Amino acid sequence: MRKLTQNELHLYEEQGYVVLKDFFPKSEMNVMNEEINLLEQSGTLPPPKVSDHEGFIFELAMLSDKTRMFASDDRILNVLEDIVYPGISIYSSKLVSKLPYSETVCHWHQDDAYYHKVGESKVRMSIWVPLTDATLENGCIWVVPQSHKLGLQSFQAKDYGTCRLALVEDQVDLSPAIPLELEAGNLVLFSAMLWHSSKGNQTDQTRRAFIVSYQEATILKGNGRQWTILRPAEQ
Incomplete structure (x- = not known):
């Protein structure tokens, strides 16, 4: 099982994110999509619908053995070891879908605008795994490189779209923003301080991301019951 190379670690530290291409076989992404379809069909979870969080399914890693195993996969934890320490725990997990022809945007935001209320962390971060190809047309993620170095910014509550604790756009420079078009099975690691967003889906297919x-692991709480220590901190 691989770890981050020195160049990948440097990119993460300098840019606030790094993309690891072809991290998972596409066959595994197909299996995960099938699992989510089965969960929807069985009534274990509701289908995505228009709401404050259109297309979101929260606590995804708690809904089945397969989703739980994916979130705790040693392949993922091994590449996180040089970023998340001491120890590794789950703060939260979710499925984010862009529904066909949806105009719903995810506003520019920082994850830590939500997370810092639970506990302060210098290393908190997320993985973003496209279960389907993510393109400009179907609402891929956008990022502002190096924005994580600027600390937690002011934010305001929006009354539409998702990711509603939004950056105050006339107070920040979004001109360096770039899209991350990704194939299913790529892995994005990004800081909880990184500015990111996504636009609507102009296609007839759902775009999914885990x-x-x-x-x-030394922060002994997360987003409710989702908090799980995966690798304890060494004594």
């Missing part, structure tokens, strides 16, 4: 947020 997101898990991790933090050091």
Whole structure:
């Protein structure tokens, strides 16, 4: 099982994110999509619908053995070891879908605008795994490189879209923003301080991403019952 190379670690530290291409076989992404379809069909979880969090399914890693095993996969934890420490725990997990022809945006935001209320962390971050190809047309993630170095920014509550604790856009420079077009099975690691967003889906297919947020194991709480220590901190 691989770990981050020195160049990948440097990119993460300098840019606030790094993309690991072809991290998972596409066959595994197909299996995960089938699992989510089965969960929806069985009534274990409701289908995505228009709401404050259109297309979101929370606590995804708690809904089945397969989703739980994915969030705690040693392949993921091994590449996180040089970023998340001491120890590794899950803060939260979710599925984020862009429904066909949805105009719903995820506003520019920082994850720590939500997370810091639970506990302060210097290493908290997330993985973003496209279960389907993510393109400009179907609402891929956008990021502002190096924005994580600027600390937690002011934010305001929006009354539409998702990711509603939004950056105050006339107070920040979004001109360096770039899209991350990703193939299913890529792995994105990004800091909880990184500015990111996504636009609507202009296609007739659903775009899905499995997101898990991790933090050091020495913070003994997370997003409710989702908090799980995966690798204890060494004594």
